[in-house]
Amino acid sequence: MHHHWEAARTPDGARYERCARCLKERPDGLSAGTKAGMGIGGGG
Numbered sequence: 549m550h551h552h553w554e555a556a557r558t559p560d561g562a563r564y565e566r567c568a569r570c571l572k573e574r575p576d577g578l579s580a581g582t583k584a585g586m587g588i589g590g591g592g
């Protein structure tokens with residue numbers, strides 16, 4: 549089943565996407581790939 553993500557807005561005014569079929573909110577985490585090489589070591 550394919551979800552039909554459509555742009556929607558929350559009462560607060562924040563933008564998000566939900567499915568126009570099952571009204572399911574799209575979870576955060578659209579980034580696909582590897583999570584490496586981001587601030588290694590760190591140091592203020």
Ligand SMILES: [Zn+2]
Pocket residue numbers: 550551552567568569570571572
């Ligand atoms: Zn759906």
